[in-house]
Amino acid sequence: MNTAANAMSAEQRLAESGIVLPPPPSPFGSYVEAVRTGNLVYFSGMVPVWGHEPRVRGRIGADLTTEQGKEAAEQAMLSGLSAAREFLGSIDQVTRVIKVAVYMLTTPDFIEHPKVADGATDLMERLFGKEKLPVRLVSGLGSAPLGMPVIVEFVLEVA
Amino acid sequence: MNTAANAMSAEQRLAESGIVLPPPPSPFGSYVEAVRTGNLVYFSGMVPVWGHEPRVRGRIGADLTTEQGKEAAEQAMLSGLSAAREFLGSIDQVTRVIKVAVYMLTTPDFIEHPKVADGATDLMERLFGKEKLPVRLVSGLGSAPLGMPVIVEFVLEVA
Amino acid sequence: MNTAANAMSAEQRLAESGIVLPPPPSPFGSYVEAVRTGNLVYFSGMVPVWGHEPRVRGRIGADLTTEQGKEAAEQAMLSGLSAAREFLGSIDQVTRVIKVAVYMLTTPDFIEHPKVADGATDLMERLFGKEKLPVRLVSGLGSAPLGMPVIVEFVLEVA
Numbered sequence: 239m240n241t242a243a244n245a246m247s248a249e250q251r252l253a254e255s256g257i258v259l260p261p262p263p264s265p266f267g268s269y270v271e272a273v274r275t276g277n278l279v280y281f282s283g284m285v286p287v288w289g290h291e292p293r294v295r296g297r298i299g300a301d302l303t304t305e306q307g308k309e310a311a312e313q314a315m316l317s318g319l320s321a322a323r324e325f326l327g328s329i330d331q332v333t334r335v336i337k338v339a340v341y342m343l344t345t346p347d348f349i350e351h352p353k354v355a356d357g358a359t360d361l362m363e364r365l366f367g368k369e370k371l372p373v374r375l376v377s378g379l380g381s382a383p384l385g386m387p388v389i390v391e392f393v394l395e396v397a
Numbered sequence: 398m399n400t401a402a403n404a405m406s407a408e409q410r411l412a413e414s415g416i417v418l419p420p421p422p423s424p425f426g427s428y429v430e431a432v433r434t435g436n437l438v439y440f441s442g443m444v445p446v447w448g449h450e451p452r453v454r455g456r457i458g459a460d461l462t463t464e465q466g467k468e469a470a471e472q473a474m475l476s477g478l479s480a481a482r483e484f485l486g487s488i489d490q491v492t493r494v495i496k497v498a499v500y501m502l503t504t505p506d507f508i509e510h511p512k513v514a515d516g517a518t519d520l521m522e523r524l525f526g527k528e529k530l531p532v533r534l535v536s537g538l539g540s541a542p543l544g545m546p547v548i549v550e551f552v553l554e555v556a
Numbered sequence: 557m558n559t560a561a562n563a564m565s566a567e568q569r570l571a572e573s574g575i576v577l578p579p580p581p582s583p584f585g586s587y588v589e590a591v592r593t594g595n596l597v598y599f600s601g602m603v604p605v606w607g608h609e610p611r612v613r614g615r616i617g618a619d620l621t622t623e624q625g626k627e628a629a630e631q632a633m634l635s636g637l638s639a640a641r642e643f644l645g646s647i648d649q650v651t652r653v654i655k656v657a658v659y660m661l662t663t664p665d666f667i668e669h670p671k672v673a674d675g676a677t678d679l680m681e682r683l684f685g686k687e688k689l690p691v692r693l694v695s696g697l698g699s700a701p702l703g704m705p706v707i708v709e710f711v712l713e714v715a
Contacts, residue, residue, distance in 0.1 A: 266511035268518040269533035273495050275437065275554050278593065280496050283534040299699075336591050337598050341536050344699045351701040352584035359586040374587035375601040375709050377659050378699025381458075381503045381537025383510040391534050395593045425670035427677040428692035432654050434596065434713045439655050442693040500695050540617075540662045540696030542669040550693050 262324040286313035299345035311357030351376040421483040431484040445472035458504035470516030510535035590643040604631035617663035629675030669694040
């Protein structure tokens with residue numbers, strides 16, 4: 239069973255999961271969503287949007303629970319996957335997830351950043367497998383674009 | 398006309414723009430301003446200074462308007478270009494702007510981060526052209542060195 | 557004397573310093589502590605812990621002095637060195653420290669970020685020498701995991 243799971247590609251796992259990717263994100267200013275240099279693809283900070291419309295707003299610890307923050311991190315990561323698929327043609331091009339940084343808007347005394355960030359990296363583990371897990375940075379923001387609770391920045395390695 | 402513009406190098410565009418670069422920044426501690434590894438050049442976080450003197454201080458949304466924040470982002474990026482020219486000899490060595498991260502000191506409910514960040518990346522677009530635009534991260538700080546409103550971090554690709 | 561010092565390896569300097577590295581850090585969620593791609597090794601955000609236990613908590617400028625913040629930055633960097641040694645076998649594999657980012661939890665009007673960050677990069681200079689100093693980013697957080705005062709993120713180049 240594990241063997242079968244491991245034999246599946248990331249695109250197959252995504253299809254099986256029933257997850258619907260949001261439309262590929264488009265810039266809010268003078269930048270692009272993805273840049274390749276050598277075998278690395280850098281991505282812009284991803285937010286939980288559908289088009290340019292926030293799917294969620296607010297501060298974790300006040301307006302949103304930790305669990306809702308985690309969902310927002312997953313939504314931002316899904317925008318990132320949509321950007322990755324558009325840029326690469328298929329997320330099966332990914333040989334390793336290198337880095338995921340999860341910036342979150344919280345109350346000043348919030349301390350459960352790792353639980354929120356798991357929303358982004360659990361998704362990557364599910365699609366790419368434990369052996370491709372990235373390094374991770376978590377941090378708490380002072381303010382955030384459009385008042386959205388998370389920003390997810392990431393770097394992928396491709397063949 | 399566009400053709401002529403595209404044929405100009407980044408140094409030529411900078412000269413034509415009339416922009417005066419600040420002196421190359423020097424460290425505030427135990428670090429350097431630029432490090433090359435392979436074809437990438439990483440730069441330290443750049444702030445709007447002239448020498449070690451802040452050109453602007455304050456929190457965007459309270460002490461400074463969004464437009465003033467945008468100008469501060471441009472000033473920080475200019476310090477970055479000055480560092481890049483010193484390190485590379487000429488900014489014409491740049492084959493691609495890979496990443497620009499704009500960290501900004503704002504009021505807690507500020508939401509116009511993309512407009513502030515455009516101050517840095519509009520400048521890069523003007524000098525290097527649309528086809529070399531980077532990925533971008535924006536985020537709101539809780540506090541900032543010397544009370545300056547922006548920090549700009551960036552990575553360049555060189556030949 | 558300088559010649560002798562320069563001839564020593566980073567592992568030798570660490571041994572001579574009498575510094576005791578904390579145990580290698582282990583993840584607080586779905587990520588790993590280090591990922592290699594090409595000649596670069598990315599590390600997760602490091603915090604001042606011993607195991608999963610914070611060695612220090614609080615906000616610099618209120619609960620902690622700048623000097624205590626600097627010590628916390630050194631402790632987080634030591635966790636990073638412990639991770640590096642575990643991943644690489646020896647810190648003598650490091651050919652260059654590429655980047656160190658020091659995120660710190662402070663009062664809103666704190667401005668001495670460079671002094672705090674020197675806690676991390678002074679240590680790197682002592683072990684690897686001035687010629688391997690990295691670029692550096694400093695920034696002030698709105699909140700931090702487990703209420704710890706610093707997070708140190710870094711990238712190393714290896715042979």
